[in-house]
Amino acid sequence: MTAALADQARLDLPAHWPAALGPRALAGLDATTPFLAVDLATVAERYTAFTAAIPGVSTFYAMKCNSADAVLGTLAALGSGFEVASAGELRMLRELGVEASEVLYSNPIKPPAAIAEARRAGLWRFSFDSEGELHKLAQYAPGAAVYIRLRVDDSTSLFPLSRKFGAEAHEARALLLLARELGLRPYGVTFHVGSQCATTSAWRQAIAAAGRLMTALAEDGVQLEMLDLGGGFPARYVERVPSLDQIAATVNAALAELLPYRPALLAAEPGRHLVAESAVMVTTVLGREVRAGENWLYVDVGAYNGMMETQQTVQQWRFPLWTSRTDHALVPHLPFTVTGPSCDSSDTMFYGVNLPATIEVGDRLYIGSAGAYTLSYASHFNGFAPPEPVFVGGPIGAGVPAPAVPASLVPAPAVPASLTGAGVPAPGVPAQLPASLTRVAGRS
Template sequence: MRKEQYNFPLEDLISEDDFEKVKKFAKDKETPFLVIDLAKVGKMYDELIENMPFVKVYYAIKANPLDEVILTLKNKGSNFDAATVYEIDHLLRLGVQPERISYGNTIKKEKDVAYAYQKGVRLFVTDSESDLRKIAKNAPGSRVFFRLLTESDGADWPLSRKFGAHPDVVFELIILAQELGLEPYGLSFHVGSQQRDIGQWDNALSKCKYLFEAVALHGIKLKMINLGGGFPAKYLSPANELSTYAHEILRFIKEDFGDDHPEIIIEPGRSLVADAGIIVTEVIMISKKSKLNQYKWVYLDIGKFGGLIETLEECIKYPIYSERKGYEEEAILAGPTCDSMDILYEDHKYVFPDAMEEGERLYVFTTGAYTQSYCSVAFNGIPPLKAYVM
């Protein structure tokens, strides 16, 4: 016998009053679109500082570069991690001082290093000799930190392999940086986005400890560790609370460095803005591929190319809510485009009321990060995902 079943309790993500506000705000707007609650962005920043008062925050603006989001965090006191000169210009346009900006991409054109330096940026990351020499030539005397290669086991969205270098390479880069007239400032790593295994920070910090001691023997005192991002948002699969992450990470730091630990930087993106976003989408079509097919296909007016690219390989599983009531029915979810890759969830089956109809709206929660900034410009002529703040 079938039972009523839903993917999650709505109250775990939003209060009834706040959900009614979102629906009222969204009522006259054409789907799909993203709604960002700026108050929640500010609340998440406050919660992060409350739990991790020992860190300096550099918000990774690639997660959500809306002006209103950046200004909210700027006014809270956040610093910013920029990956390109375009993001640097964006921050400067909004009045962010260059000393609050880190050029946090290890892959940089020589002219872009020069441009950032000319604009006043003095903090750069690196993981290769080629990039380090570009910085020395075009940003003389700048502070540099060195990205370590780490594994992303336990992360929903892994970030290993492309960025970072082995400790023996980083050791040589630190020595070379000083010879080139730069300031070897610290180390960085990223354990993967939406990292559920808190122990990955412990593994990375042990590498930092080794390098701090190794370069100290050569007269170089590193001053900073950048823990990257990876802190949780509320997707379908549960993660530990932020307070647990904070407590354990501080314990790891103290075990390796004692109470007199280096300056600690973090680069949160997802954890600051994901929970503040809701995508409102419409069911375009419901169909079956054959009479005996077990599952319906539900096609939405948003897909991989419209902002949900993190459903690639079903890595990120968003809470998706229908207001309909009824018996459970598993379905395959797909987007609206003519690309056969545009299937959101096929292996993981979402459960919807069997009475759901075409033309209804669904609400995709925890979509404030990496949705609008990832969407295509005009695939199939579909315009980029609209975003509103409330």
């Protein structure tokens, strides 16, 4: 990159940086760093765009990547479903008024007590990928609907997930037939192409594998009711990723061409794609030093209290960065190593990132696209508190009643009486969110 191009690159925030979280707006937020500024309007926009791009596919937000009440409430108000990985996550949703019958439990390996608790609450759809899990489900959630997780190629994702979970294609048919023998309901198939997937072809290959399984099961008299596309839908950071339109074109074509029939429910579990770009991590410079000719910047957030993904990728995870300096785009930039506040020398997030040569102690560093896997990973390591969320914008405003959920956005699936359990309410999403969520620029 020439010097002129490098200078131009510093003049503008990335196009996907929320307008409501520009440097001036962030400077006006009265909060102690580190904090995560979240624009709920961006969350709503991302959800609306996702559902429009893949028509007929129901969204079940993967809440593990950001489970702040205001985020969950915003999505629930828009008609989103939810996917959980634990009984604890299900409890959080129920406290917000989300019906357990509207939730998918997609963790393939679950504690027996969690299965029983979820079943009692009215959750009736459970993922699995092994014979052992089927026997647990038959014992603790008899008669439940089950969907198998297929192992698929996730080699083009930043975070491959296929080693820990996923049944091989040749095992899946027998496992779903075993589910039927155990009194469970063979309900569907799901997969995960890996988090932050970088190629659209991964979805086509995975849908093809699901289609082959559906064809084979039809010979056994089993017609699946759900195909779940899982997660992996990428967000924009620094590196280029496929656009939502490109992914949607591939997925829509694959669904039309590679399935023997269209299941009653097509589902997806986006997480990072919906929330990453909605937030900026705001952190203060604690120190600036030169060590062996290398510029070091010490800030009050690190891998252990919010930015763990920079460690998971061996410092190859690049986030868009900006600073509070008014001369940010006007002065020369220098390469900096940016490290966290803890006493752990490996608590370092970025290497060789260009920042204003004038940056000094007390200035703020803004880390963009920080809405996913930051709050949920944060700990109190070394006594440093996790960042607090501060919410702006969105359909939930200070003193404004939460919006009612349009009935057209909340199709109620037909749940057999045998699966709902005695005393379990009928499926649905509350028409009104709790009053505790009707605030803005506050703490969750």
